[in-house]
Amino acid sequence: MKSVFASAAATAAALLLSAVPVHAKGPPPIGSIPLSEVLATLDRNGNGCIDLEEGRNYVSRRFHALDRNDDDSIDAVEAPPMAGETSASRPIGLNDWQDAYHARFDGFDTDRSGCLSLAEIEAGRSAADAGGR
Numbered sequence: 001m002k003s004v005f006a007s008a009a010a011t012a013a014a015l016l017l018s019a020v021p022v023h024a025k026g027p028p029p030i031g032s033i034p035l036s037e038v039l040a041t042l043d044r045n046g047n048g049c050i051d052l053e054e055g056r057n058y059v060s061r062r063f064h065a066l067d068r069n070d071d072d073s074i075d076a077v078e079a080p081p082m083a084g085e086t087s088a089s090r091p092i093g094l095n096d097w098q099d100a101y102h103a104r105f106d107g108f109d110t111d112r113s114g115c116l117s118l119a120e121i122e123a124g125r126s127a128a129d130a131g132g133r
């Protein structure tokens, strides 16, 4: 009787383990943060727009949160590319990850102010959704 119970417990444990998602939890992709929450999430200096540095700090923190084995690289198991992702390349190191963010930032910053307004972010995302990039 005891062994049956132990076996059932082992099966339950195995099911539980297999139910754990392989992808990392962590902050959402920067491009998937709802527009209504972008400023609250990213605008640390409160100037009403997202500076290059503010976004880069976010994606850098996210990189380290996703890099669960701390090998300074995000692979497809740690973080499969998702909608709004900084870069779909895998594996990817921190420098390439930041470069991908920087390139997207430049694409969004149509008035070249070095800071993304909500209107610029909205327009940039629409263009990306439409495959315009």
Ligand SMILES: [Ca+2]
Pocket: 042, 043, 044, 045, 046, 047, 048, 049, 050, 051, 054
């Ligand atoms: Ca700001």
Ligand SMILES: [Ca+2]
Pocket: 066, 067, 068, 069, 070, 071, 072, 073, 074, 075, 078
């Ligand atoms: Ca890694």
